[in-house]
Ligand SMILES: NC(=O)C1=CN([C@@H]2O[C@H](COP(=O)(O)OP(=O)(O)OC[C@H]3O[C@@H](n4cnc5c(N)ncnc54)[C@H](OP(=O)(O)O)[C@@H]3O)[C@@H](O)[C@H]2O)[C@H](O)CC1
C-alpha cells in the first residue's frame with residue numbers, strides 16, 4: 001500500500017461514521033438528494049431481506065433519526081411486496097426531521113410506539129433504531145426492546161449497524177447491542193463491522209451501493225498535498241489480498257537464494273520449539289536462507305530443526321554480534337522462546353542498532369515491561385532504539401506491558417495506531433480482529449482468523465512469516481498485512497484440529513491459490 005492514492009477508493013476501505021456522513025454530504029452536494037439516498041438505502045435493505053426470507057410478518061423498529069428514516073422506506077417496500085408490516089417508532093412522529101420526516105409521510109400504514117417486547121407472531125425484526133448517529137448506550141424502552149429481540153427467535157436484519165454498536169470502534173456501548181443475522185450497510189463498511197464484538201453482532205454483512213460516487217472518497221480523509229499525493233494517515237482497510245498483492249515477493253526466474261533474502265531467528269535456551277516454528281515459517285514463506293542462531297550450549301535443544309534451516313551457535317555476545325554483522329542477513333526475528341532475561345534487552349538494542357528489518361515478539365517485548373526489576377529498561381528505551389524497519393507483534397497482554405497507558409482505554413484500532421505512533425514501529429496487535437498500524441496512521445484490520453488459531457506457537461509462526469516476507473524486500477507494513485492474511489487463510493483451509501506446526505506446512509497450498517499464475521485475483525471471500 002505504498003501508493004495509498006490507488007487505495008482511496010478500494011472496496012476494502014473502511015469509513016468511520018463521521019467520514020460516512022461527509023460522504024453523504026458530498027454526494028448530496030454533487031446533486032443526489034438526501035431523500036433519494038434514503039430511498040436507495042431502504043430499497044436496497046428491503047431487497048436484501050426479500051432475497052433471504054419469504055414474505056411474512058415484519059416488525060420494523062424505527063429510531064428518531066435517519067436510520068429510522070431508512071426503516072420507513074423499508075416498511076413501504078416490504079408492504080408493497082406482500083409482507084405484513086408493523087412499524088414501531090422510538091420517539092414522536094412529529095419530531096422526525098428532514099429526509100426521515102419526508103419518508104415517514106410516504107408511509108401509509110400505522111405507526112405504533114416501540115413495544116418493550118417483540119410479539120410472538122413476528123417473523124422478522126428490522127432494526128432501524130440507530131446507525132451512524134449512536135451517541136450513547138441504549139436505555140429505557142429501547143434497551144428493553146433490544147433485550148427482547150436478542151432473547152427471541154425471530155431473525156434480525158440490522159440497518160447500517162446493529163443498534164448499540166459504535167460504528168467507529170465495534171464496541172457495544174453500555175454492553176448492549178442488537179444481535180443481527182444480517183446487517184446491510186451503505187457504500188463502505190465501517191470499523192464497527194469488522195472489529196469485535198461488532199463483527200460478531202452484525203451476522204452477515206452486505207454492503208450495498210446507494211448511488212454515492214466513489215470519487216467522494218478522495219476528499220474524505222488524509223490531506224492531499226499540492227502534488228496531489230495523499231497523506232496515508234487515517235486510511236483504514238479490511239485486510240485483503242488486493243492491498244498487498246502487487247508487492248508480494250514471488251520468486252523470479254532470474255533470482256537466486258541470496259535475492260530472496262536471509263532471515264535470522266534468534267532462539268533461546270528455554271523453549272526451542274518456538275524459535276523452530278518461527279524459522280520454519282520464514283523458510284516456508286520464501287526466505288532464500290534462514291538461520292537459527294542459538295547459544296552454543298543450547299544447540300542440542302534444536303537438533304530436530306529442519307535440514308533446510310541453518311543452525312548456528314554462538315559462544316558469547318561478541319560471537320553473536322559477528323554472526324549478525326553480515327548485511328545480507330536482511331531480517332532478524334527475536335523473542336519467541338527467548339526467555340525474559342537481562343541479556344535479551346541488550347540483544348534487542350543491538351539488533352535494532354543494525355537497522356535491519358527487525359520483528360520483535362513475545363519475550364523481546366515483555367522484557368521491556370516497565371514494572372520489572374528496577375535495573376530493567378523501559379518501553380521508552382526500546383522505542384528510542386527503533387530507527388529502522390521494525391514490527392512489534394504483541395498479544396493483548398504484551399501490549400499492556402509495553403503500552404500501559406494505552407491498553408487501559410481506547411478501542412483496539414485507536415490504541416494500536418497510537419502505539420505505532422509512539423513506538424515508531426509497525427504494531428500488529430493480535431486477536432480475532434488483528435489490527436496492523438503504521439506510524440503514519442495507516443491501519444488494516446484482519447478478519448479471516450478462525451478461532452483454531454488460538455493455539456500455542458501460532459504467534460511464533462506469524463513472526464516468522466512477517467520476517468520471511470520482509471527479508472525478501474517486502475515493505476514491513478505490507479509484509480505484516482500479507483502474513484496476517486495468509487496466517488488466517490492457512491488456518492481456515494486446515495480446519496479443526498490445527499496445531500501451529502500445521503501452519504508452515506499449509507502455506508504452499510494457499511500461496512498456490514493466490515499466485516498470479518493462478519489467474520485469480522486472490523481468494524475473494
Ligand atoms: N450514506 C449513508 O450512510 C446514508 C445513511 N443513512 C442513514 O442515516 C443514519 C444516520 O442517521 P442519523 O440521524 O445521523 O443518526 P441515527 O439515526 O443513527 O440516530 C438518530 C439520533 O438518535 C439519537 N441517539 C443516539 N444515540 C441514542 C441512544 N442511545 N438513545 C436514544 N437516542 C439516541 C441521536 O440524537 P441526540 O440528539 O438524541 O443525540 C441521533 O442523532 C445511518 O446510520 C443510515 O442508516 C441515510 O438514510 C441514507 C444514506
Ligand SMILES: [K+]
Nearest residue numbers: 127130161163
Ligand atoms: K440499526
